[in-house]
Amino acid sequence: MNWISNYVRPTINSLFSRREVPENLWTKCPECGTMLFHRELTDNLYVCTSCDHHMAISPRARFAALFDGGIFTEVKVPEPLPDPLHFRDQKKYPDRMRAAQKATGEKEAMLVAEGEMGRTPIVAVAQDFSFMGGSMGMYVGNAIIAAAERAVERRWPLVLFSAAGGARMQEGILSLMQMPRTTVAVEMLREAGLPYIVVLTHPTTGGVTASYAMLGDVHIAEPNALICFAGPRVIEQTIREKLPEGFQRAEYLLDHGMLDRVTHRKALRDELVSIIRMLTGQPPAIKADLPPPAAPDPVSAQAPAAPVPTDAAIAGKSAGAAAAPDSKK
Amino acid sequence: MQYLEFEKSLAEIEGKSEELRALARQNTGMDVEKEAAALDRKAEAMLRDLYKGLTPWQKCQVARHPDRPHCKDYIEALFTEYTPLAGDRNFADDHAVMGGLARFNDQPVMVIGHEKGHDTKSRIARNFGMARPEGYRKAIRLMDLAHRFGLPVITLVDTPGAYPGKGAEERGQSEAIARATQKCLSLGVPLVSVIIGEGGSGGAVAFATANRVAMLEHSVYSVISPEGCASILWKDADKMREAAEALRLTAQDLEKLGVIDRVIAEPLGGAQRDRAAAIASVGKALGAMLKDLAGKKPDALVRARRQKFLEIGGKGLAA
Ligand SMILES: [Zn+2]
Numbered sequence: 001m002n003w004i005s006n007y008v009r010p011t012i013n014s015l016f017s018r019r020e021v022p023e024n025l026w027t028k029c030p031e032c033g034t035m036l037f038h039r040e041l042t043d044n045l046y047v048c049t050s051c052d053h054h055m056a057i058s059p060r061a062r063f064a065a066l067f068d069g070g071i072f073t074e075v076k077v078p079e080p081l082p083d084p085l086h087f088r089d090q091k092k093y094p095d096r097m098r099a100a101q102k103a104t105g106e107k108e109a110m111l112v113a114e115g116e117m118g119r120t121p122i123v124a125v126a127q128d129f130s131f132m133g134g135s136m137g138m139y140v141g142n143a144i145i146a147a148a149e150r151a152v153e154r155r156w157p158l159v160l161f162s163a164a165g166g167a168r169m170q171e172g173i174l175s176l177m178q179m180p181r182t183t184v185a186v187e188m189l190r191e192a193g194l195p196y197i198v199v200l201t202h203p204t205t206g207g208v209t210a211s212y213a214m215l216g217d218v219h220i221a222e223p224n225a226l227i228c229f230a231g232p233r234v235i236e237q238t239i240r241e242k243l244p245e246g247f248q249r250a251e252y253l254l255d256h257g258m259l260d261r262v263t264h265r266k267a268l269r270d271e272l273v274s275i276i277r278m279l280t281g282q283p284p285a286i287k288a289d290l291p292p293p294a295a296p297d298p299v300s301a302q303a304p305a306a307p308v309p310t311d312a313a314i315a316g317k318s319a320g321a322a323a324a325p326d327s328k329k
Numbered sequence: 330m331q332y333l334e335f336e337k338s339l340a341e342i343e344g345k346s347e348e349l350r351a352l353a354r355q356n357t358g359m360d361v362e363k364e365a366a367a368l369d370r371k372a373e374a375m376l377r378d379l380y381k382g383l384t385p386w387q388k389c390q391v392a393r394h395p396d397r398p399h400c401k402d403y404i405e406a407l408f409t410e411y412t413p414l415a416g417d418r419n420f421a422d423d424h425a426v427m428g429g430l431a432r433f434n435d436q437p438v439m440v441i442g443h444e445k446g447h448d449t450k451s452r453i454a455r456n457f458g459m460a461r462p463e464g465y466r467k468a469i470r471l472m473d474l475a476h477r478f479g480l481p482v483i484t485l486v487d488t489p490g491a492y493p494g495k496g497a498e499e500r501g502q503s504e505a506i507a508r509a510t511q512k513c514l515s516l517g518v519p520l521v522s523v524i525i526g527e528g529g530s531g532g533a534v535a536f537a538t539a540n541r542v543a544m545l546e547h548s549v550y551s552v553i554s555p556e557g558c559a560s561i562l563w564k565d566a567d568k569m570r571e572a573a574e575a576l577r578l579t580a581q582d583l584e585k586l587g588v589i590d591r592v593i594a595e596p597l598g599g600a601q602r603d604r605a606a607a608i609a610s611v612g613k614a615l616g617a618m619l620k621d622l623a624g625k626k627p628d629a630l631v632r633a634r635r636q637k638f639l640e641i642g643g644k645g646l647a648a
Contacts, residue, residue, distance in 0.1 A: 084586070084645030085577045089562035138642045145639065167530075167552045169562060172576045173588050176552035179531060180538040180638040183510045187635065207552070209503035210491075210531040215511060229502040229531070230493030238493050248498060256499050 029053055045265045054202060054222045054265055058104075059111035059126035062161060066124060066269055069292030072115035075123065077108075077146045080138035085172050093170040100132045109134050109164070110143035114150060116293050117159075118273035118285040123151040126161035129203070134164035136208050137171040141178035144212055148185035157195040157276050162213040166206025179211040186215045195279045197272060200227050200250070200259070218275055219259045220268070221250035227258070330602075333390045339379065342372045376598045383547065385573035389555055391547040392526045393489075396601035398608050400427060400442035400485045403525065406605070407612045408433055408440060414471055416463075420500060423464030425456045425492070428471045433483065434616060439475035441468050441536065442485030445526070458527075459492035462505035465535050469505075469512045472520075481519040481619055484536040489554065490529035506535045513538035514635060517627025521618040523593070523611055524548045524580075525600075540634050541618040542588070544580035545607065546595040550588070551578035577646065587644050590618075 025038040031053035040049060045065055046057040064070040087093040101107060109131035114123045125147040127134045134140075144160070151158040167175040189196045198216030200209075202225035210229050221227060228248040236243060246252050250262045263271055273285045332340040346368035349361040383391065391397075404411050408431035415422040428441035443460065446452035468484075475482045491502055513520060513536070522539035528550030537550075544550060553561075555573035560566040577583070580592045593614045600607035622630065 080642055081645045084642070085575070086646065087575050089571070089575060141642070169553055169558050169576070172552055173550060173578065173583055173586065174642050176530060176534060176550075177588060177638065177641045179507075179534045180510055180514065181641065183507065183514055183538070184635045184639055186511065187514055207531050207534075210506040211510060212507075214501075214504040214507040227503075228498055229491060229506070230498065234493045235495060235498065239495060241495075243495065247495070256501070258501050258504060 027055075030055070047265050052223065052264070054224065056129050056163070056202070057265070058130065059106075059128050059161070062126050063111065063113050063115075063124060066117055066159075066272075067113070067115040067292075068117060068119065068290040071292035072113040072124070075112040075114055075146055075150050077110070077112055077139065077143045080142055083170075084138070084174055085170070087170040087172065089170075096132065096170065104128065104131045106131055108139040108143070109137075110140045112143050112147045112150070114154070114156070116290075117269065118277075119290060119293070120273050120276055120282065120285060121154065121156045122159050122272075122276065123147050123154070123156050124159045124161070127163045127208075129163040129165075129201075132168065133166075134208075135166060135168035135175070136164055136178050136182075137168035137175045138178065140164075140168075141181045144182045145185045148188045151194055152188050152192045155192065155194065157197065157280065158189055159197045159199065159272060159276075160212065160216070161199045161201055162204040162208055163201045164204060164206070164208040166208060176207065179207050182212040183215065186212055195276055197275065199268065199272075201225050203227070205229070205231055214258070217279070218261075220261045220263050220271070221253065221259050222265055222268075223250055223262055225250045227253050331394070331396055333387070333394065335387050335390070336379065339372060339375050342368055342375065346372065373597075376602075380547075380598055384570070385549075385576070385579050386555060386570040388547050388579050389527075389549050389569075389573055391599045391601070392549045394599065394601045395447070396604075397526055398600055398604045399447065400444040400487055400525070401447075402604065403485055403608055403611060404431065404440055404442070406608045407615070408438075409435075411440070414474075415467070417466035417470060419463070419466060421461075421463045423456075423461050423467060424454050425458050425460040425488070426464035426467055428468060430480075433481075433619070436481070436619075438481045438483055439471050440483045440485070441471055442525075443488040443532070443536070445487060456492060458488045459490060460488065460532055461492050461494065461497040462500045462502050465491075465505035465509040468536060469509050472509075472512050472516055476516050476518055479518055481521070481622070482516060483615060483619075484520070484522040484539065486522060486524045486528050486533045486537050486550075487526035488529045488532045489527055491532035491535075506531045509535035510538050514638075515631060516634075517631055519619060519622035519625070519630060520634065521615060521622070523614065524550050524589075525611065529554065538634070538638065540622055540630060540637070541590045543591045543593050543611075543614050543618065544583060544589050545593050545600060545611070546580055547599050548580055549578040550580075550583055551576050582646065585644075585646055586641075588641055 026035045027041055028035055029048040032051035034050040046055040063072045083093045109128045112125045125143060147158055196216050197218045198213055200213055200221040204213050204227045226248055232243050232248060253259045254262050277285055346365045349365045353359045353361040411431040413429040427444045431440050443458040444455050445458035446455035472482055520539040521541045522537040524544040526548055530552055555569035556566050558572040559568035583589045584592050593610050596603035596606040
């Protein structure tokens with residue numbers, strides 16, 4: 001395959017999210033209060049086993065569950081200028097950044113990856129709400145542009161998982177400029193005739209919703225996700241009335257024509273595979289948890305047990321022979 | 330003339346001079362001219378001083394000044410044959426957004442802008458310049474019309490932001506803004522934009538994703554209002570001065586950051602003090618920006634516009 005040849009030194013991801021917590025931890029479901037054993041929760045993709053509440057899931061955990069065998073390759077994102085405005089509120093922006101990096105183990109609020117999902121190659125990009133509220137700054141903009149460029153280069157579809165409180169105020173006008181910049185990325189995909197699927201997760205609000213998150217060819221939301229431009233509190237203050245039950249939640253948006261589907265997280269992967277394969281004229285996929293695609297030149301990588309609903313043995317065994325698109329060293 | 334909070338001492342001096350002259354008009358033979366003229370000079374010096382060093386928060390106040398020329402004033406003064414076009418063909422006509430066909434220096438163009446209104450009645454009718462989805466969808470329709478018939482598009486931006494209302498959300502405020510930005514990026518005709526007052530967040534971007542963006546000297550353009558930013562980051566809405574400072578929302582900072590292409594000088598004391606002069610300056614800038622883009626091919630305009638936005642963020646402010 002010719003796309004192997006223009007690939008330089010890929011990084012292979014461990015299946016483990018770096019913020020993995022010890023086995024014996026319990027998490028309380030914020031919706032129903034059920035105490036959930038951590039392992040049980042990760043196996044269930046952070047969906048409450050008792051009430052189906054969809055909790056936040058990190059981009060790494062999401063990708064581990066999305067890609068075949070939990071294997072994906074990170075796409076490098078160009079680094080923006082750090083703290084371009086020398087922003088300081090009660091804290092300095094660089095201090096807030098460091099705190100977020102320490103808390104999440106991630107560099108920024110967006111992760112870009114490529115790999116195969118149901119033997120269907122895709123580029124995926126996911127926003128990390130736990131990193132400064134997923135806020136859209138220059139890095140997030142660069143990540144979406146990098147994802148779109150990679151998708152165009154490979155002629156693969158792009159799947160985007162949105163989650164953000166909005167723009168990153170600490171980057172001022174430059175965060176606002178990510179609205180047109182990410183829209184340019186969407187235009188690149190459109191011109192190349194590639195599917196752009198947006199999965200809106202809780203919460204997707206503000207400038208993020210008003211740019212790339214609402215420009216998908218297909219919009220899928222996770223159940224009960226808050227999706228809006230102005231938040232409910234701002235609206236209540238403006239119009240001085242109580243908002244109806246479920247206002248701005250995924251199901252409400254579906255009713256109002258803003259979404260194509262509301263889909264349970266556990267059904268999402270199959271649905272994405274099916275939609276993409278139909279849009280791109282490929283035969284139906286094999287519905288199974290697939291091991292990672294075979295690579296011509298196995299590279300070594302650590303393969304710990306996966307916090308994903310794949311068969312840990314399969315994932316573990318094949319992780320070493322992973323990274324199909326990137327075996328050139 | 331409405332005075333702003335930081336113009337209080339100026340108001341006193343100008344008031345005194347006016348009082349003197351009124352007194353002289355009632356008492357014939359009384360000569361106050363010398364004294365009044367001295368006060369005028371003092372006022373002018375003070376005005377020069379105040380406006381030379383406006384803080385970002387003061388600029389926000391000037392940008393929101395009710396006597397500043399609004400979109401309607403610019404259209405009336407700078408364009409001929411203005412023919413308003415209404416409606417989004419889906420739901421309604423949004424009066425927060427005005428636009429239509431017109432001639433600028435005899436050249437047919439499409440002009441679109443936010444209109445805030447000038448008195449209580451018109452402000453309510455215009456929803457204070459806060460557009461609903463219908464406003465953005467009307468703009469999309471007009472931009473598309475201009476694109477198909479090869480007319481340049483001029484947008485005048487003056488909005489506190491998109492309207493945060495129940496119906497607006499139900500009818501897809503986010504989608505409407507996103508589509509308007511996307512439309513801006515796909516136009517095969519010149520698109521030039523002037524921020525004439527407030528460039529409020531996504532509601533402004535939807536109109537200002539242009540080949541050339543200019544800002545009036547005392548206008549502001551920001552991701553969030555200083556009040557909103559203060560209440561989120563400082564947890565205290567009264568910290569808007571600090572927030573305005575930190576956000577770098579002035580025309581001067583935005584030019585340094587490479588977000589806008591030019592700053593249009595305002596008359597002494599702001600556009601509200603000499604509306605005709607401010608309008609004329611905007612007219613001149615529009616002419617220059619359109620001339621810059623004249624003769625460019627549709628494809629080149631689209632590519633250049635996209636490239637311009639992709640490159641934004643490359644330079645920060647000096648420490
Ligand atoms: Zn629960």
